[in-house]
Amino acid sequence: MENLKNIWKPELYRIQIEAPVPKRVPCDHCPDRPKFYGKEFHGILGHKEATLLLENEPNGAFLIRKGNPYNDFYTLTWRFNDKVHHYKLYYDGTHYIKDKRYDTIYDLVADGLITCHMEIKAHHILEMINSRANYTDSPYVTLNRRKLNTLSKIQQASNKLSPILNRIESKITEIDSSIKPICELTPTIENNSLVIKYSKSHNFRVHTFKGLNWCEFCANFLWGFTAQGVKCEDCGFIAHSKCSERAPNHCVPDLKKLRGVFGIDLTTLLNAHSSTMPFVVTKCVNEIESRGMDSEGIYRVSGFADEIEALKLAFDRDGEATDLSVYSNINVIAGTLKLYLRLLPVPLITYEVHPKLVMAIQPKTIPQQIMMLRQCLEPLPPAHFNCLQYMMQHLHRVSQQAEVNKMSAHNLSTVFAPTLVATPPTITDLAFEIRALQILIEHCPQIYEASK
Numbered sequence: 001m002e003n004l005k006n007i008w009k010p011e012l013y014r015i016q017i018e019a020p021v022p023k024r025v026p027c028d029h030c031p032d033r034p035k036f037y038g039k040e041f042h043g044i045l046g047h048k049e050a051t052l053l054l055e056n057e058p059n060g061a062f063l064i065r066k067g068n069p070y071n072d073f074y075t076l077t078w079r080f081n082d083k084v085h086h087y088k089l090y091y092d093g094t095h096y097i098k099d100k101r102y103d104t105i106y107d108l109v110a111d112g113l114i115t116c117h118m119e120i121k122a123h124h125i126l127e128m129i130n131s132r133a134n135y136t137d138s139p140y141v142t143l144n145r146r147k148l149n150t151l152s153k154i155q156q157a158s159n160k161l162s163p164i165l166n167r168i169e170s171k172i173t174e175i176d177s178s179i180k181p182i183c184e185l186t187p188t189i190e191n192n193s194l195v196i197k198y199s200k201s202h203n204f205r206v207h208t209f210k211g212l213n214w215c216e217f218c219a220n221f222l223w224g225f226t227a228q229g230v231k232c233e234d235c236g237f238i239a240h241s242k243c244s245e246r247a248p249n250h251c252v253p254d255l256k257k258l259r260g261v262f263g264i265d266l267t268t269l270l271n272a273h274s275s276t277m278p279f280v281v282t283k284c285v286n287e288i289e290s291r292g293m294d295s296e297g298i299y300r301v302s303g304f305a306d307e308i309e310a311l312k313l314a315f316d317r318d319g320e321a322t323d324l325s326v327y328s329n330i331n332v333i334a335g336t337l338k339l340y341l342r343l344l345p346v347p348l349i350t351y352e353v354h355p356k357l358v359m360a361i362q363p364k365t366i367p368q369q370i371m372m373l374r375q376c377l378e379p380l381p382p383a384h385f386n387c388l389q390y391m392m393q394h395l396h397r398v399s400q401q402a403e404v405n406k407m408s409a410h411n412l413s414t415v416f417a418p419t420l421v422a423t424p425p426t427i428t429d430l431a432f433e434i435r436a437l438q439i440l441i442e443h444c445p446q447i448y449e450a451s452k
Contacts (some may be wrong), residue, residue, distance in 0.1 A: 004029060006212050007142060007143070007163075007213075007219060007343060008139070008219055008221075008263070008343075008345040009219045009220045009221070009252045009414060010054060010221070010345075010346075010351065011122070011125055011220070011221075011343055011420070012118070012122055012125060012220050012223050013212065013221040013248075013345070013351070014351050015118060015121050015122045015125075015223075015345065016114055016117070016118065016119070016221065017351070017352060018117070018121070019114045019117035019118070020058070020060030020080065020113050021055065021060050021113070021375065022060050022061065022106055022109040022110050022112070022113065023042065023058060023061045023062070023204070024038070024039065024040040024061075024063070025038065025042075025054065025057060025061050025062065025063045026039035027039055027042040027043070027063070028041075030042060030043045031085065034091075036091050036095075037064055037074075037105065038105075040064050040076075041061065041063075041064045042063050042064065042167075042233060043065065043066065044065070044066050044068065044069060045065035045066075045067075046067065046355060047065070047067065049087065050063060050065055050075075050077040050084070051084045051164060053076075054077065054078070054079045054084050055084075056213055058079070058080050058081070058172035058446075059079050059080055059081065059082065060078070060079065060109075060113055061077075061078065061079045062076060062077065062079070062109050063077050064076055064077075064089065064105065065077060072263070073088045073090055073259065074088075074089040074090070074206045075087065075088065075089060075090070076088075076089040076097070076109070078106075078112075078113070080108065080113060080116050080117075080319070081116070081120065083158075084276075084336050085318055087112075095108045096108070097112070099138055100226060101379070102226065105391040106374065109182070110225050111225030111226055114223065114224055114292055115224065115226055118223055118224075119433060125220070126313065128241060129218055129220055129240060130334070130369040133217055133218035133219070133243065133246070135247065135248055135250075136316045137448075138216060138218070138219065138396075139215075139216045139217075139219050139247075139263060140211065140216035140217065140219050140237055142406055143216075143262060143263050143343070144255060147250070151159075154217070154304060165199070169355060169433070172328075184211075185258045194271075199248075199249035199250065200230040200249060200250075200251040200253075201235045201251060201287070202234065202235065202237055202244065202247055202250075202251045203234045203247070203251070204230040204231065204232050204233075204237075204239070204244045205226070205230060205231060205232075205233055205234050206227050206229075206230055207228075207229060207230055207238075207392075208226045208227050209228050209229065209238070210226065210268065210271070210314075211239055211265050211267055211268025212265040212267070212268055212345060212346060213228065213229070213265065213268065213339070214238075214240065214263075214265075214345050215229060215239045215240045215243050216235075216237055216238050216239055217239045217240070217244070217246065217247055218239075218240065218243050219241035220240070221345075222238070222240065229241060229244075229321035229417070230244045232251060234251050234253040235251045235252050235253050235255045236255065236380040243280065243379055252280055260277075260316025260317070261278060261280055261315060261316065261319075261340075261343075262280075262316065262339070262340055262343050264345075265343070265345050265346060266278065266344055266346070266348070266383045266387060267381050267383040267384070270383045274441040276383075276386060277386060277387060277390060278340070278387065278411060279315075279319065279320045280315055280336070280337065280340045281337065281340065281341075281387060281391070282392065283322065283324060283390075284318070284324070284333050284334070284336060284337035284340075285337070285390070285394045287324045287330075287333050288330060288333055288334060288337075288394075288398075289394070289397065290334065291330060291336065292330035293328050293397070293398060293401045293404075293405065294401060294404045294405055295331070295402070296405055297331075297404055297406060297407065298330065298331070298334055298398060298404050298405050299334050299338065299398070299407060299415050299416070300407060300411065300415055301331050302331060302335060302349075303329055303331035303332035303333070303334065303335035303336075304329065304332060307327060307329065307330055307332040308316050308335045308339060310334050311324075311327060311332060311336045312339065312340075313332070315336070315340075338415075338416075338419060341391075341416075341419050341420065342419045342426055346384075346422065347419065347420055347421060348380075348384050348391070348420045348421075349377075349380070349384070349388065349420055349421045349422060350380060350381070350384060350389040350422050351422040351424075352379065353376060353377065353379060353380055353422075354421060354422050354433075356376035356379075357373070357376055357432075357433070357436050358373075358432045358433070358436070359376070360372035360373045360375070360376045360435045360436065361373070361435050361439065364412045366439070366443070370439065370443050370446055371446055373436065373439060373440060375445050387443075388420070389448050390416060390446040391416075391420070392440050392441055392447075392448070393444055395412045395416070395441045395444075396407070396409075396441050396442070396444045396445070398412060399412055399441055399442070407440045409441040410434070410438050411441075412437075412438075412441055413434045413435070413436075413437035413438040413441060414434050415435060417430045417433040417434045417437050418430065420437065421433045421436075421437070
C-alpha cells in the first residue's frame with residue numbers, strides 16, 4: 001500500500017496556531033460609541049495616546065478609535081510583533097480594511113493577526129507553496145485514486161454503449177494524428193487509467209471554510225480565518241487560490257458524491273455530521289471486538305492493500321451503512337482503521353499537546369505519570385479527546401487478550417505511536433511517545449475515570 005503517512009503537510013498549521021490572539025482593550029466610558037462597535041471603541045483618540053494604551057499590552061491587543069471627528073473612517077490600532085500599528089477601518093454593514101469583509105470586528109482582527117504572522121514566520125513556505133507540487137502525487141489524486149478509476153471505468157462502459165460516441169470515435173481514428181482533436185482528453189495520471197474521460201475544467205469559487213482544511217493540490221494547510229482558498233462547486237476540489245491555477249482540467253463531478261470521510265479534520269467532520277464519534281472508528285472497533293480479539297498480531301499484521309482500499313471506498317460511498325461482514329480477513333478491518341487515523345490532518349494527540357505528553361512521563365513513579373498524563377490531555381479539542389479515549393479503552397481491551405493475540409500494551413503503543421501522536425519531522429526516535437501511549441493503554445481506566 002502507498003505510504004500515506006505524510007500526505008498532509010503540518011508546517012503552516014503549526015505556524016498559525018502560534019499567531020497572537022485578539023485581546024480587546026476596553027473603554028468603559030464612551031457615550032458616542034457606534035452601535036456596531038463594543039467596548040473596544042475609545043472615541044476620539046490620537047495616535048500617541050493609543051500607542052501609550054497598548055505599550056504594556058501583549059501582542060494581539062487592539063482598540064478602535066477616531067483620530068478626529070471629521071474623518072470618514074475609523075482607526076484600528078493593534079500591537080503585533082512588539083510594535084503598534086494603525087489601519088484605516090470602515091463599516092458599511094460589514095467590517096473591512098481592504099477587500100475582505102467580516103461580520104464581526106473580532107473576525108477581522110483575528111484574520112489580520114494570522115495574516116501578518118504568516119507573512120513573517122511562513123514567508124519561505126508561502127513563496128514556494130506550489131512550486132514543487134505535482135498533481136499526480138497530490139492528495140486529491142492519492143486519496144481518490146480508486147474512486148477515479150471506478151468512475152472512469154463506468155464512463156468507459158457508458159461510452160461503449162453510446163452509438164453517437166462510437167461514431168465519433170471511429171471518425172477521430174480517421175483524422176491525421178497531427179491534427180488536435182476538438183475534445184481534449186484528460187491529462188495522464190501516472191500508473192492510472194484515467195485518460196479516457198473527456199476534460200472538464202474546475203468551477204472554482206472563493207470559499208470560507210469552517211474548521212481546519214488542507215489544500216488538495218499542494219497538501220499545505222489552508223491558513224487564515226476567512227476566504228482561505230477556493231472550492232470547485234462541481235467536484236468539491238479544495239485548494240489555495242494559487243494552487244487552483246495549476247490544477248489541470250480534470251473535474252469529475254460524480255466524485256462529489258464519494259468525497260467521504262478519509263483525510264478530513266476530525267472536528268470539521270464531526271461538526272458536519274452532527275456526531276460525537278467518526279463512524280469509521282466505531283464500526284471498525286465493534287467489528288474487531290466481535291471477531292478479532294483473539295487474532296494473533298491484530299493491528300501489527302497488515303491486511304491486503306487492495307481490500308483495504310476497497311473498504312475505504314465503501315466507507316466513502318455507503319457511510320454508516322457499510323457492511324463489514326463481507327471482509328473475512330479481520331486485518332483488513334484493522335488496517336482500514338489505522339489508515340483512517342493516519343490520514344487525519346491533525347493526529348488525535350495534537351501538536352500543542354505533544355510536548356506536554358513527553359513531559360508527563362518524565363516522573364519516575366506510575367501514579368505521578370498517570371496524574372500528569374491526565375492533565376496534559378485536558379486541552380485536547382473535545383473531538384480528539386473523546387476519540388482518543390475511545391481508542392485507548394479499545395486497545396486496553398485488546399491488550400487484555402495478549403496471551404492469545406500477542407499484542408501487549410507495549411506492542412500496541414509501538415504500532416500506534418506514529419499514527420496517534422503529532423510529532424515534528426525532526427523527531428525519529430519515538431521512545432517517549434511509545435512509553436506514553438503504553439501507560440495510557442495500561443492505565444486508561446484510572447486516567448479516564450478521573451477525567452470524567
